[in-house]
Structure formats: C-alpha cells, structure tokens
Amino acid sequence: MTTILEVQQLHIHFPTSDRTVRAVDGIDIGIARSETLAVIGESGSGKSVLGLAVLGLLPVNCTVTGSVRYRGADLLTLPESELEKIRGRKIAWVPQNPAGSMNPSMTVGYQIGEPIALHVEKNRSIVRKKVLELLQFIRITPPEERIGSYPYSFSGGMLQRSLVAMGIAGLPEVLIADEPTKGIDIINRQAVSALLRVLREKGITLLIITHDLSFAQNLADRVAVMYSGRIMEIRERKSFFDGPLHPYAKGMLLSLPENGLHPISGKTRESDKYDGGCRFRFRCTYTMERCRAEPPLIALPDGSAVRCWLYD
Ligand SMILES: Nc1ncnc2c1ncn2[C@@H]1O[C@H](COP(=O)(O)OP(=O)(O)OP(=O)(O)O)[C@@H](O)[C@H]1O
Numbered sequence: 001m002t003t004i005l006e007v008q009q010l011h012i013h014f015p016t017s018d019r020t021v022r023a024v025d026g027i028d029i030g031i032a033r034s035e036t037l038a039v040i041g042e043s044g045s046g047k048s049v050l051g052l053a054v055l056g057l058l059p060v061n062c063t064v065t066g067s068v069r070y071r072g073a074d075l076l077t078l079p080e081s082e083l084e085k086i087r088g089r090k091i092a093w094v095p096q097n098p099a100g101s102m103n104p105s106m107t108v109g110y111q112i113g114e115p116i117a118l119h120v121e122k123n124r125s126i127v128r129k130k131v132l133e134l135l136q137f138i139r140i141t142p143p144e145e146r147i148g149s150y151p152y153s154f155s156g157g158m159l160q161r162s163l164v165a166m167g168i169a170g171l172p173e174v175l176i177a178d179e180p181t182k183g184i185d186i187i188n189r190q191a192v193s194a195l196l197r198v199l200r201e202k203g204i205t206l207l208i209i210t211h212d213l214s215f216a217q218n219l220a221d222r223v224a225v226m227y228s229g230r231i232m233e234i235r236e237r238k239s240f241f242d243g244p245l246h247p248y249a250k251g252m253l254l255s256l257p258e259n260g261l262h263p264i265s266g267k268t269r270e271s272d273k274y275d276g277g278c279r280f281r282f283r284c285t286y287t288m289e290r291c292r293a294e295p296p297l298i299a300l301p302d303g304s305a306v307r308c309w310l311y312d
C-alpha cells in the first residue's frame with residue numbers, strides 16, 4: 001500500500017483582531033493510493049480548510065505549520081510554479097458551491113474542456129470529443145446539444161455533476177470533493193455518488209468532505225471524524241458505522257433520523273476549545289478528570305485510531 005498524501009502535524013491558524021481561530025490544530029493523516037477517505041464533522045470543524053491545504057489553496061491570512069506531502073514533495077513549501085503543475089492536473093477538486101463555481105458567461109462545455117486543454121490535450125477537436133464523453137459520463141444528454149449550454153440553464157444537480165466532470169477532466173490522481181451532495185435532491189445525490197464510485201473503481205484517490213453520513217457510508221473505505229480542528233477518530237468504514245468509538249462520533253450517529261434524531265447536547269463554544277484539554281469534554285457524557293489533558297490519537301490494534309482517554 002503506497003501512501004500518496006501524507007499530512008503531518010498540520011496546524012492552520014487564522015489570527016483575527018481578538019483571537020486566533022485554530023481551524024486545523026495538529027492533524028496527522030496518511031492517505032493510501034486509490035483509497036477513498038471521507039472526512040466528516042460538524043460545521044466549522046476545519047474540513048474545508050484541510051482540503052484547501054492539500055490543494056495548496058489556503059488563503060493568505062493564515063499561518064501554517066507542518067507538512068502536506070504528495071509523492072514526497074511538501075505542497076506547503078513548493079513554489080507556486082511547481083504547485084500549478086500539480087493542482088488541477090494531479091490533485092483536482094470539486095468545490096463546495098456549484099452555483100458560484102462556474103463562470104456564467106462561458107458555456108459548460110468550454111469550462112469542462114479547460115483543464116483538458118490546459119493539462120492534457122491541445123487539439124481543440126480532441127478536447128471537444130473528450131468533453132462530449134465526459135457529458136455522457138455524467139449523464140448530461142444528449143451531449144452534442146448540451147455542450148453549448150450556459151450554466152443558468154442547468155439545475156443545481158446538473159451543475160454539481162458538471163463540476164465533478166471539470167474536476168476529473170485533467171485526469172487527476174487525487175480528487176478532493178467538498179460537500180459534493182450539498183443542496184441537491186436525492187436523485188442527484190445518488191448520481192454524484194455513482195459517479196464518484198466509478199472514479200474510485202478507476203483507482204483515483206478520493207478525499208470526500210461531507211456532512212452526509214449516508215453518502216460517506218456508501219462510498220468511503222475509511223472515515224475520519226473531525227472536531228474543532230482535530231481528528232477524533234479514524235476508522236475503516238464498516239467498523240466505524242457498526243460501532244463508532246469516540247463519544248462525539250457516537251453522538252453524531254445517534255443524531256441521524258434513522259437512529260431517532262437524538263442531537264448532541266450543547267454546541268461548540270470558542271472559549272471551550274483551546275485550554276489544553278479534550279475539545280469535546282464540555283459536551284461529553286463520559287467526561288472524567290483526565291479529560292483536562294488533551295488525549296493523544298490512540299492507535300488501536302486494527303489500524304484505526306481514536307482520540308479519547310476512554311481507550312487508553
Ligand atoms: N479565510 C478565513 N479567515 C478566517 N477564518 C477562517 C477562514 N476560513 C475558515 N476559517 C475558519 O476556520 C474554521 C474551519 O472552517 P472550515 O470552513 O474548514 O469548516 P468546515 O468543517 O468545512 O465547515 P462547513 O461544514 O460549514 O463547511 C471556522 O471557524 C472558520 O470560520
């Protein structure tokens with residue numbers, strides 16, 4: 001098993017006038033080639049910022065330490081000219097907001113073709129042929145009619161699928177999808193899920209950021225649960241959904257409608273987060289004296305890991 005992406009001791013902080021937002025606060029994670037990893041966790045836990053770090057697309061107003069290695073090169077220190085050779089070509093991404101991510105004044109076909117023309121093939125008629133194939137692949141048909149359409153004439157689900165097509169057009173090794181099922185109906189969710197499954201079968205490494213647990217369950221090989229900038233649990237998919245270990249992860253599954261919609265009480269308060277103890281202890285039903293000290297990510301015999309003193 002080859003590790004294609006290796007995140008080590010990653011910290012991404014946003015200094016603001018009155019405090020520092022620790023969006024990512026000490027993440028270590030290795031992603032194997034052809035693996036599908038789902039990153040789940042509540043809003044603001046740092047999922048998107050982690051995804052942006054892997055793309056070398058972090059905003060300028062943050063401070064970053066640690067490393068994100070792709071085939072040995074640290075994406076955090078590579079010069080922009082080198083990053084440009086990787087981004088879009090080797091590591092591509094499907095952004096979070098389909099409506100805002102397409103240029104309204106250019107046809108969808110042109111926009112899907114751009115990464116191909118940029119990275120793969122200069123010949124316009126070959127590019128067009130590949131765009132037609134991609135439209136067929138994402139089931140936007142008939143492709144010959146749709147290739148000249150503008151984004152306004154597409155539904156949210158069609159736009160989302162088009163973004164997937166743009167993401168894979170440059171034939172990347174790694175695809176990062178940020179909330180690919182957000183705001184689209186069940187039919188389109190299934191379509192996006194089916195698309196990503198085909199990519200997975202082709203051996204593309206997938207990093208899926210999602211709130212949608214059933215989506216993660218359908219697709220992922222492993223699941224990483226983030227809370228307040230840290231990974232609380234990282235497990236093989238089936239064992240995670242059969243029995244999550246971390247109290248936050250347990251709470252998350254119990255809050256699903258099919259499990260009776262029991263919400264996790266309390267919410268993350270900024271002041272609770274960074275006193276050196278476990279970030280979740282203010283909402284946890286198992287809190288003990290020890291939780292005043294932040295638990296390490298405790299490795300378990302089956303290769304999974306959980307950040308909780310209960311498992312020490
Ligand atoms: N450019 C920025 N400037 C300042 N703070 C930021 C910036 N981008 C993100 N943050 C902060 O970093 C934290 C993590 O944000 P992030 O977008 O990664 O969360 P998320 O887990 O993706 O949430 P969601 O599920 O809502 O997309 C949040 O507190 C957010 O406000």
Ligand code: NI
Nearest residue numbers: 047048049178
């Ligand atoms: Ni996000």
